[in-house]
Amino acid sequence: MASTKSFTREEVAKHNKEGDLWVIIDTKVYDLSKFSRMHPGGLSVLLDEEVAGQDATEIFYSLHRQEVLLKPGYARLQVGVLQGEEPEILPLAPGALSKVPHAEPTWLTRGYYSPYFKDSHRKFQAAMRKFVDEIVYPDGQLREADGKRVSQSVLDAMTAKEIHAMRLGPGKHLKGRVLFDGLVQPEEFDYFHELIITQELARVGVRGYGDGLLAGMVIGLPPVLNFGSEELKARVVPEVFSGKKFISLAISEAFAGSDVAGLKTTAVLTEDKKYWIVNGTKKWITNGHFSDYFTVGCRTEGGFTVILIERGEGVETTPIKTSYSPAAGTAFVSFDNVKVPVGNTLGPVDGGLIVMLANFNHERWVMCCSSSRAQRLVVEECMKWCAQRKVFGKPLVSQAVVRAKLANMITRVESAQNWLEAVTYQMNNMSYKQQSSNLAGQIGFLKKYCTSTAQDTAREAVQIFGGRGITKTGMGRFIEHYHTTVTFDSLLGGAEDVLGDLGVRQAMRKMPSDARL
Numbered sequence: 001m002a003s004t005k006s007f008t009r010e011e012v013a014k015h016n017k018e019g020d021l022w023v024i025i026d027t028k029v030y031d032l033s034k035f036s037r038m039h040p041g042g043l044s045v046l047l048d049e050e051v052a053g054q055d056a057t058e059i060f061y062s063l064h065r066q067e068v069l070l071k072p073g074y075a076r077l078q079v080g081v082l083q084g085e086e087p088e089i090l091p092l093a094p095g096a097l098s099k100v101p102h103a104e105p106t107w108l109t110r111g112y113y114s115p116y117f118k119d120s121h122r123k124f125q126a127a128m129r130k131f132v133d134e135i136v137y138p139d140g141q142l143r144e145a146d147g148k149r150v151s152q153s154v155l156d157a158m159t160a161k162e163i164h165a166m167r168l169g170p171g172k173h174l175k176g177r178v179l180f181d182g183l184v185q186p187e188e189f190d191y192f193h194e195l196i197i198t199q200e201l202a203r204v205g206v207r208g209y210g211d212g213l214l215a216g217m218v219i220g221l222p223p224v225l226n227f228g229s230e231e232l233k234a235r236v237v238p239e240v241f242s243g244k245k246f247i248s249l250a251i252s253e254a255f256a257g258s259d260v261a262g263l264k265t266t267a268v269l270t271e272d273k274k275y276w277i278v279n280g281t282k283k284w285i286t287n288g289h290f291s292d293y294f295t296v297g298c299r300t301e302g303g304f305t306v307i308l309i310e311r312g313e314g315v316e317t318t319p320i321k322t323s324y325s326p327a328a329g330t331a332f333v334s335f336d337n338v339k340v341p342v343g344n345t346l347g348p349v350d351g352g353l354i355v356m357l358a359n360f361n362h363e364r365w366v367m368c369c370s371s372s373r374a375q376r377l378v379v380e381e382c383m384k385w386c387a388q389r390k391v392f393g394k395p396l397v398s399q400a401v402v403r404a405k406l407a408n409m410i411t412r413v414e415s416a417q418n419w420l421e422a423v424t425y426q427m428n429n430m431s432y433k434q435q436s437s438n439l440a441g442q443i444g445f446l447k448k449y450c451t452s453t454a455q456d457t458a459r460e461a462v463q464i465f466g467g468r469g470i471t472k473t474g475m476g477r478f479i480e481h482y483h484t485t486v487t488f489d490s491l492l493g494g495a496e497d498v499l500g501d502l503g504v505r506q507a508m509r510k511m512p513s514d515a516r517l
Ligand code: HEM
Pocket: 023, 030, 032, 039, 040, 041, 042, 045, 046, 051, 056, 059, 060, 063, 064, 068, 069, 074, 077, 473, 474, 475
């Protein structure tokens, strides 16, 4: 616990030399006498006459993130507070909304309204924010750094609130479950609740870890839920929703991605027609390295079939090094003569395309939710930095070129979110089938928009942060991470050009034959 001793500024000023060195940061008094020799920024900067024994608040915050002082090892350096003065820089309490303009979507900004979000969504958001701040965020920072898997305690905490089940959207799978301690009833749970879950998780701001939070389940389990036999569902779904077993979608190969006709993994029926024998390899499989189940796209005699394969004899996974942390468990998966019961077939034999198409819309919409929210985190970082960073004696934001960059960023993130909310409203009012026929193109365009604007924002954010934007620690650490990992979002679920083309083709199919200029 921090000391509550109080000092006058004059008393602090006496401790101004090597071996007896105090500073004031936002009314708190720190004794850096011993620490100064270990200070990552060096000893000399602390001995400066404007720092040693002085109020170093402004210079401290121009060089360090708030989190530095919250770390127990550094918080211990506090020996007291300034007499009769109150701190001004207060870190946000867990669950609180940011007051930085555009740091929150409009519906969460004081004084604004929304036609979409009701009281139930607001309560749900507040609970989810607190949960993420207290349980997920701290683990995210640690695991992204050490590359280990998401801690089981986090997955268990998510299970207790039924977050895994809710991440598959509204539907029968929620029936009878107590969602977030009863905060929302299964029948009232809609796509806006799901949007909230995805967007709150995206605020953790660490890409590999974000996928480690069972992104494989979000895309790999729906084919089991929608196309698996009752026996298969009864066994697999509870294991996965309880966070005890893991599942991945395994479609992409080194040979082919979106082009399923080019896949080389084969499934051949045994003579007694009781088993599939699967041979082949899959690449870039999110969560694959720790998955127990794989929803696998296979070439079969008359086309393409989706089969659920359990880890066992003949299944090997090797981690792939990607631009983000191994916390995602991204893997190369090989199947060598794997014997799979035919009961594990998902959907019609040779009719796997339907299974995949049914999955795409939701999967891409989830990506839009997380991509647009991650982009907003970058806007918040830039807004704060531009206001606090001084150049040529003035805040960075006094430069017109910097304001122009912020204007572009805000325009992009607000348009992405508003379009996303409009599409989400459509999803709430359409059946799954209607969504495929009416929204596949829209969602394709939206995803293309989210991820291409994300890359523009990443580039401009690095310009604003300068060298800090390419440094893994310190002020620009989120920007560096975002810039390094942002491209990934533009590839998964279909590259931008592929999605744009899909949207135009869907639109052209609906062109009236009598339309003329
Ligand atoms: C409680 C007091 C302080 C603590 C715990 C502290 C801790 C740290 C830490 C952890 C870093 C590494 C930052 C990172 O890359 O993540 C750092 C860097 C630095 N610190 Fe401090 N510091 C303190 C006070 C100060 C003060 C008063 C100054 C005043 C000049 C200062 C100047 C610097 C500089 C110049 C760097 C290098 C920044 C960079 O590489 O961009 N520090 N400090």
